[in-house]
Amino acid sequence: MLAITAIAIIVMRNILSVIMLGGIYSLVSATLFVALDAVDVAFTEAAVGAGISTVLFLSAFAVTGQHYALERKNHNVAIIAVLTTGAALVYSISDMPVFGDPAAPIHNHVAPRYIEQSAEEIGIPNIVTSVLASYRGFDTLGEVTVVFTALVAVLLLLGVNRGSRKDKP
Amino acid sequence: MSIFFDLYAYWVSILLMLAGLYIVIDHTNLFKKLIGVNIFQTSVFIFFISMGKVDGGTAPILEEGYRVFSNPLPHVLILTAIVVSIATTAVGLALVVNINQRFKSIDEQEIEKLELEEE
Numbered sequence: 001m002l003a004i005t006a007i008a009i010i011v012m013r014n015i016l017s018v019i020m021l022g023g024i025y026s027l028v029s030a031t032l033f034v035a036l037d038a039v040d041v042a043f044t045e046a047a048v049g050a051g052i053s054t055v056l057f058l059s060a061f062a063v064t065g066q067h068y069a070l071e072r073k074n075h076n077v078a079i080i081a082v083l084t085t086g087a088a089l090v091y092s093i094s095d096m097p098v099f100g101d102p103a104a105p106i107h108n109h110v111a112p113r114y115i116e117q118s119a120e121e122i123g124i125p126n127i128v129t130s131v132l133a134s135y136r137g138f139d140t141l142g143e144v145t146v147v148f149t150a151l152v153a154v155l156l157l158l159g160v161n162r163g164s165r166k167d168k169p
Numbered sequence: 170m171s172i173f174f175d176l177y178a179y180w181v182s183i184l185l186m187l188a189g190l191y192i193v194i195d196h197t198n199l200f201k202k203l204i205g206v207n208i209f210q211t212s213v214f215i216f217f218i219s220m221g222k223v224d225g226g227t228a229p230i231l232e233e234g235y236r237v238f239s240n241p242l243p244h245v246l247i248l249t250a251i252v253v254s255i256a257t258t259a260v261g262l263a264l265v266v267n268i269n270q271r272f273k274s275i276d277e278q279e280i281e282k283l284e285l286e287e288e
Contacts, residue, residue: 015198015200015201018200018201018204019200019204022204022207022208025207025208025211026207026211029211029214029215032215033214033215033218036178036218036219036221036222036239037221037222037223037226037227037228037229037238037239038218038221038228038239038243038244038247039228039230040244040248041214041218041244041247041248041251044248044251044252045211045214045251048251048252048255049207049211049251049254049255052255053207053255053258056255056258056259056262057200057203057204057258057262060200060262060263060265060266061200063266063269064200064265064266064269064275075195077194078190078191078194078195079191081190081194082187082190082191082194085186085187085190086183086187089183089186089187090183093176093179093180093183096176096179098176099176099177099178099179099219099222100222100223100224101223101224102223102224102226102237104220106220106221106240106242106243107223107240110242111240111241111242114229114241114242115229115238115241118231119231125230125231125232126229126230126231127229127230127231127238127241128229128230128241128244128245128248131241131242131245132245132248132249136245139245139246139249140249142249143249143252143253146252146253146256147252147253147256149256150256150257150259150260151256151259153260153263154259154260154263157260157263157264157266157267158263158266158267
């Protein structure tokens with residue numbers, strides 16, 4: 001499903017339908033996250049990826065408002081880059097542990113501690129929340145900093161322009 | 170054949186990553202480039218989440234009767250990454266709006282032509 005949507009996005013030329021497909025793509029990936037047991041990630045993706053991101057794209061599209069067909073020009077460069085990256089990734093995939101293997105290295109370091117101790121140490125049944133807000137609280141602080149910086153950048157980009165437009169009557 | 174079925178989720182994320190990369194390089198329209206960046210990011214999210222999956226595990230919420238949980242750590246990292254990705258998308262779109270006001274175009278090649286004409 002995801003692959004089909006992604007390929008449809010490659011082929012589609014109308015920008016509006018590409019944006020809508022982007023929203024559908026986010027929603028499909030959210031259902032995939034549910035299937036992979038990541039419910040918190042799934043509803044963040046559904047709200048942020050499918051919701052806010054589509055709204056942002058649509059409002060930017062409304063401001064720029066251009067409907068002409070999209071052109072694709074860099075075929076050869078793109079295909080070479082994609083094939084090179086693909087070959088490197090496929091070569092490295094054989095080193096990955098088997099999907100769903102409970103003995104994979106990722107499950108052997110801090111994860112067991114989070115699962116066994118977080119009920120006593122933090123007292124919240126949702127392990128993802130206790131890791132996010134407590135064990136890795138500094139990460140979340142960094143995330144808030146990034147969002148704040150992005151907000152400042154957006155305001156600068158859009159606000160400064162509005163000022164210069166007033167100068168030119 | 171086992172490399173296909175055992176590592177199925179990783180193949181999906183590779184495919185999506187390549188699709189995103191292709192869109193970013195191949196398309197000249199800046200909106201579509203941003204959608205490509207989003208697809209690329211989502212492929213990384215899927216890669217992380219599929220690494221955290223445990224066979225027979227449930228969502229990492231403590232509840233009586235459940236013993237096996239998927240790894241919560243990648244979920245936390247990806248939650249952060251999703252929020253950061255929406256922030257970068259917003260900045261990108263603001264840049265696109267700005268470029269459009271300056272050049273009246275959001276196509277990379279047209280913008281290059283206009284820049285050459287100005288010089």
